[in-house]
Amino acid sequence: MAGLFMIELKGIRKAFNQGKHNEYWALDGIDLTIPAQQVTALKGPSGSGKTTLLTILGCLARPTEGRVRLKGEDISGLPERFLTEIRRKTFGFIFQQFNLVRGLSAIENIILPAYPEGQPRKDLLEKAEALLAGVNLGHRRDAKVEWLSGGEQQRVAICRALINDPAILIADEPTANLDTKLSKEFLGILEKLAGQGRTIILTSHDPLVVESSVVDRVVTLRDGRIVDQT
Amino acid sequence: MRIWIEKQKHLIDFTLASLARRKAKNLGLLAIYTLLVFVLASVALYTHALRVEAQKVLAGSPEIVLQRLIAGRHDLIPPGYLEKIGRIRGVQKMEGRLWGYYYDSVVKANYTFMAPRDMKIERGEIVVGPALERSRGLAAGNGISFRAYTGELHTFIVADVLPETSELVSADLVLMNEEDFRAFFKIPEGYYNDIAMNVANPQEVRNVAIKLLTTLPDSRPILRDEVLRTYASIFDWREGLMLALLSAAILAFGIFAWEKAAGLSAEEKREIGILKAIGWETNDVIKMKFWEGLLISLTAFLVGYVAAYLHVFYFGASLFEPVLKGWAVLYPRFSLPPHIDGLQIATLFFFTVVPYTAAVLVPIWRAATTDPDTVMRS
Numbered sequence: 001m002a003g004l005f006m007i008e009l010k011g012i013r014k015a016f017n018q019g020k021h022n023e024y025w026a027l028d029g030i031d032l033t034i035p036a037q038q039v040t041a042l043k044g045p046s047g048s049g050k051t052t053l054l055t056i057l058g059c060l061a062r063p064t065e066g067r068v069r070l071k072g073e074d075i076s077g078l079p080e081r082f083l084t085e086i087r088r089k090t091f092g093f094i095f096q097q098f099n100l101v102r103g104l105s106a107i108e109n110i111i112l113p114a115y116p117e118g119q120p121r122k123d124l125l126e127k128a129e130a131l132l133a134g135v136n137l138g139h140r141r142d143a144k145v146e147w148l149s150g151g152e153q154q155r156v157a158i159c160r161a162l163i164n165d166p167a168i169l170i171a172d173e174p175t176a177n178l179d180t181k182l183s184k185e186f187l188g189i190l191e192k193l194a195g196q197g198r199t200i201i202l203t204s205h206d207p208l209v210v211e212s213s214v215v216d217r218v219v220t221l222r223d224g225r226i227v228d229q230t
Numbered sequence: 231m232r233i234w235i236e237k238q239k240h241l242i243d244f245t246l247a248s249l250a251r252r253k254a255k256n257l258g259l260l261a262i263y264t265l266l267v268f269v270l271a272s273v274a275l276y277t278h279a280l281r282v283e284a285q286k287v288l289a290g291s292p293e294i295v296l297q298r299l300i301a302g303r304h305d306l307i308p309p310g311y312l313e314k315i316g317r318i319r320g321v322q323k324m325e326g327r328l329w330g331y332y333y334d335s336v337v338k339a340n341y342t343f344m345a346p347r348d349m350k351i352e353r354g355e356i357v358v359g360p361a362l363e364r365s366r367g368l369a370a371g372n373g374i375s376f377r378a379y380t381g382e383l384h385t386f387i388v389a390d391v392l393p394e395t396s397e398l399v400s401a402d403l404v405l406m407n408e409e410d411f412r413a414f415f416k417i418p419e420g421y422y423n424d425i426a427m428n429v430a431n432p433q434e435v436r437n438v439a440i441k442l443l444t445t446l447p448d449s450r451p452i453l454r455d456e457v458l459r460t461y462a463s464i465f466d467w468r469e470g471l472m473l474a475l476l477s478a479a480i481l482a483f484g485i486f487a488w489e490k491a492a493g494l495s496a497e498e499k500r501e502i503g504i505l506k507a508i509g510w511e512t513n514d515v516i517k518m519k520f521w522e523g524l525l526i527s528l529t530a531f532l533v534g535y536v537a538a539y540l541h542v543f544y545f546g547a548s549l550f551e552p553v554l555k556g557w558a559v560l561y562p563r564f565s566l567p568p569h570i571d572g573l574q575i576a577t578l579f580f581f582t583v584v585p586y587t588a589a590v591l592v593p594i595w596r597a598a599t600t601d602p603d604t605v606m607r608s
Contacts (some may be wrong), residue, residue, distance in 0.1 A: 055603035081511060087602075088509025099504045102497070103251035115240035118233030128350060158506065211278040 006199045007034040007057055010214060012050050013226075026052040028135035028224040030066070035217070036167075039190065039200040046223035048082045050203040053221065057089040057201055058170040082127050088113060092161030098153045100145040100160070106132065106152075107141045111192040117164065124163070130158040135189060151182040158189060160195060169193060171202040175209055183208050190214050241514065245521040247502075259486075262532055266483045267534025267582055268541070269476060272550060274578060275542045277469040279569045284461045288454060292426035293435050295452045296442060309420035314445055315427065320438045326422030326584050328411050332376060332404070337365045343404045345411035353407045355389040362390045377442040378414050386410070413544035472550060484585075502594070506602040515598040516591065523590030527583040535578070543568045 012030040018022050027049045034040050034057065042050045056068060059075065062083075068076045070184045075086060076203040092113075100109045110128040111121075115154055132138050134154040143155060154174070161169055174190075175183040183206065204210055210218055220228035269429050296315070298307050307326060332540055341362065351357060358368055366372060368388050376383045392400045412419065431436050439451040452514040473480075494502075502515055541547060 059605040063600060081513075082508075084509060084511045084602075086505075093507060095507075099500075101501055101504060104247060108247065112244070112505065113510075115244065116237060116514050118235075118237035118240070118511055120236055121240065121243070164509070207299070 005069065006018045006036040007032075007201075008067075008069040008072075009033070009056070009063075010067040010069075012053075012056060012063045012068070014049075014056065014061070015064045016063060025064070026224055027056070030224075030226060032219065032226060034199065034201060036199050037194075037197045038216040039194050039214055040219060041201070041210050042203045042216045042219050042221060043205065045205075046088050046219040047223075049224040050221055051222075053190060054172055054201065054203050058091050058093060058146060058168075059083045059095075088164060090166055090168055092166040092169045093166065094154070094157050094161050094169065094174055096173040098155060098157040098177075100156060102146050103144065105142045105144055106137065106148065106156045106159075109145055109156055109199070110163055112163075113160060115162050127153065128163060131162055132156075134192075135159060144163075150177050151185065154178065154182070154186065154187070158193075162193075166198070168199045168201065171200070173203055173205065175204065175206045180208065187212050187214055238513075238517075241518045242521055242525075244505065245518050245525060248518075248522060249525065256526065260526055262483060262486065262580075263530035263586070264534040264537070266480065267531050267578070268537045269479070270473075270536030270582070271535045271578055272541050272547060273469055273472045273476070274574050275538055275570070276547045276550060277465045277540065278571055278574060280565070281462060281465045282569050284465070284566070285458060288312040288458055288461070291454055291457070292455050293429050293432070294305075294427050294442070296425040296427065296437060296446070297450045298424075298446075299446055299450050300448070306417065307422040307425055311425060311446060313448075315425065315442065318441050318445060319338065320429050320431065320434045320441070322428045324425055324427035324493045326425050328408060328409075328417065329423050330415050334366075334376070339402070340364065341402050341404050343406065343411060343414070345408040346405050346407075349406045351389065351405060351407060353410055354386060354442060356410075357388040357390045357403075357409070357556050359386055359391060359400040360394050362404065376414070378416075380416060384410070384414055412568035435441060488589050494597055499597050503600070503602065503604050506598070507601075512595075512598045518592055519590055519598075520587065520593040523587040524583070527586040532584050536574070539568070539570075 009030050009032040012027055012032075013025060014027040015023060016027050028044060030049075030053060030086055032053075042048050042053060043088065052061070056063050059068075059070075063076065066076070067074055070086065075083065078086070086226070101112065104112075107125065107128050108129060111124040114124050114127075129138065129141065132141055135158060137152060137155050140152055140156075145156060148156065154177075161171075174186055178186060187209065190200065194214060202209070209215065218228075218230050220230075273594070296307070296311075298305050298311070312326060327347075330343050331341050332341045333339075334341055339361075349357070356374075362368055366374065368391070368529060370388055370390055372388045373385055374388065374433055375383050376384050386406065392403060392405075407484075429438050433566055435453055435455075439453060442449060442451045478488070505515055505518075506512070541549065
């Protein structure tokens, strides 16, 4: 897969409240290619369209205009059901607020994305335990997620993102809620995941992330447009 | 197929975990829901069992009972009527019956006195119903005196007590010899309270009744079907009365359940967003919530129904007995044979489980069809 484009965006525009008095174009003509097996960071000030772009890259939202190609296949016009399947099988998400389901244990949260796949519970639990062990969190297996620290919650969110063994990882402001020590730990995990050959796309304000050696490519956005790619 | 089963197992697992997480809310809902099913099922089971029982009892009763009326009131049948009826074609069997009511001021209750034709009772002896055995402490060999309406005191020896199995119809019975009965109530020989008769061809019952009216214009034939209908309407009326009393509670539950089921908390909405973002299809979310609604309503239905069954058939419907059984000083103590009607279960199921499950699904469908990217912005 190395050297190929994982995702290609062509002429992407995204409007909110289209046709209403408060119509707003969050993205305005984005052409972007995401190479496979690389770490791409999207940076830019608040309101620049980073998160909107990330939702389109991660099949969480459809563009108002333009084409999205995933591994060469145009997925822009696919119905919601197929997009969901692609999202589940191809992407793993790490949200800024972690978005874990409160009241469930760490391991129960991790196996959630695999439920629609219908794999036996025993296999899922084994896989989730291995993932937890990989981020040194095996001892917190049965702890309710609301009892975990911020760093632990993020590691559970990372395990959850990996349960379906996705080719692409999407992380929205992954260090926004972490201190420097935990942010560095996160970068360590990121490096490990990149080393496994996964494609990683993240948004960040944080210079610690954007300037890190783990990041292969930085895309800068402003007012819904790409202003720089390095 | 295996994948589908695994998927459903996962959904049920998650549903159970969801229910456990909102324990207080769900247990409260379940308790009220169960109570409602219990009350409705108790009323339905009890009245249905009574109706069935009454039909069974009346199945052995005569097809026509003939009474004589004077000024619109029930009066004694004078001699000669039996002969006249005997000449009407179609009447297979007839007998004059002797029965009456007696008020016992000691226990402030009415007894039914009868002189049965199919039971041999010696003069001076009586056979009493189980309610008398309880209220007056009677047993075989005991003596008891009743003061007749003439003021005379009549003393009888209890020869036997009727079995409890027949209590629904025999609780307050006092059976005695015909001569004793006539002496007690001063009913002359040849007079009866009414005449019971059977008709050879059941199709001809109405025709025989018309002939009876023509032959004996001062009489009133009462058909068994009419009695059955009267009983049925009494039970329906009681059931309706009970349900009317309960309607406020049912309405309150309806509003409560709708509010609980239809209103999604912010936490639930957030969860649905997360599930969609991590790859659950709208369908999966709806199915999960469907399982949740079904588990609550089905559990409430099963627990409520079983509790109602035990309440009615093993604890004598003690909670609703006074309303459903009617007024009496000497309540018959009887246990109804368990009887379940499929249509009744289906109706109760339809009106309790289906609306709740539907009420759960509407808001979920709305929440589940929102875009998954909203979670990214929360």
